Amino acid sequence: MTQSVASRPPLLSVNVNAVAYLRNRREVPWPDLIDISRAILQAGAHGITVHPRPDERHIRFSDLPALSRLIAEEFPQAEFNIEGYPTRQFIDLVLENKPHQVTLVPDTPEQSTSDHGWDFAADGGMLLPIAEEFKAAGIRVSYFVDANPSDPALARQAGADRIEFYTGPYAEQTTPGAIAQELGKIKDTADAARALAADGKGALMMNAGHDLTVENLPGLRQAIPDLAEVSIGHGLTADALMLGFPEAVRRYLRVLGHAL
Ligand SMILES: CC(=O)[C@@H](O)[C@H](O)COP(=O)(O)O
Ligand SMILES: NCC(=O)COP(=O)(O)O
Numbered sequence: 125m126t127q128s129v130a131s132r133p134p135l136l137s138v139n140v141n142a143v144a145y146l147r148n149r150r151e152v153p154w155p156d157l158i159d160i161s162r163a164i165l166q167a168g169a170h171g172i173t174v175h176p177r178p179d180e181r182h183i184r185f186s187d188l189p190a191l192s193r194l195i196a197e198e199f200p201q202a203e204f205n206i207e208g209y210p211t212r213q214f215i216d217l218v219l220e221n222k223p224h225q226v227t228l229v230p231d232t233p234e235q236s237t238s239d240h241g242w243d244f245a246a247d248g249g250m251l252l253p254i255a256e257e258f259k260a261a262g263i264r265v266s267y268f269v270d271a272n273p274s275d276p277a278l279a280r281q282a283g284a285d286r287i288e289f290y291t292g293p294y295a296e297q298t299t300p301g302a303i304a305q306e307l308g309k310i311k312d313t314a315d316a317a318r319a320l321a322a323d324g325k326g327a328l329m330m331n332a333g334h335d336l337t338v339e340n341l342p343g344l345r346q347a348i349p350d351l352a353e354v355s356i357g358h359g360l361t362a363d364a365l366m367l368g369f370p371e372a373v374r375r376y377l378r379v380l381g382h383a384l
Pocket of ligand 2 (some may be wrong): 139173207288332333334335336355356357358359
């Protein structure tokens with residue numbers, strides 16, 4: 125995962141929360157999170173994302189060691205990304221399971237899904253020592269952000285290696301004007317992130333995720349040609365119910381511009 129980003133399409137990290145959610149409907153071990161993650165990576169996805177929540181309604185804390193082992197032992201080129209709100213319990217869980225990347229998300233425990241990025245003016249001071257703790261353990265730190273041009277600089281001050289655009293507001297638009305307006309905000313924020321390269325600390329790389337689909341990915345790619353990575357769960361899993369995971373992964377890889 126060390127290639128220059130400008131030279132290649134965004135990497136695809138598949139969020140397997142929805143698979144765990146389905147498994148948890150019953151006291152049975154299927155669908156098997158590890159078998160499905162293996163199939164996703166064998167089909168060419170570049171990584172696996174999980175977002176354990178405090179109530180363990182989908183990913184259980186006990187899922188993390190086996191996922192971490194799967195990637196380390198069978199797919200050493202792939203990336204493991206753990207997302208979540210940095211309580212002490214979450215921080216320790218991440219440090220124990222050593223993902224390549226942690227994505228810090230400002231979700232409260234009762235939220236049904238993620239619906240906003242960080243307010244760095246309020247939370248930046250709390251986040252910086254947490255980012256430093258992860259970085260000292262060799263874990264890259266990404267922050268979930270809204271499309272707001274003042275946020276990349278604040279994210280960097282809070283210790284970000286990367287930002288992840290919260291793409292929900294773009295994905296939910298249905299008219300060309302509203303879509304263009306959201307993409308305009310994303311482009312302006314991406315410009316602000318790129319401009320930080322001039323500060324001598326290197327570029328702040330950009331990820332994106334939330335409600336991305338084969339339909340809305342092309343617009344996002346045009347807005348951020350140097351997007352490093354997308355994490356996709358709900359839409360890809362919905363497609364996989366029709367196509368199977370390997371074919372759904374290949375479909376997303378093609379849309380992202382990867383040659384298969
Ligand atoms: C940060 C983000 O947008 C995703 O992680 C999303 O929150 C997935 O979580 P759920 O699967 O619980 O909706
Ligand atoms: N980081 C965003 C993510 O993992 C995917 O979320 P979604 O595709 O399930 O909305």
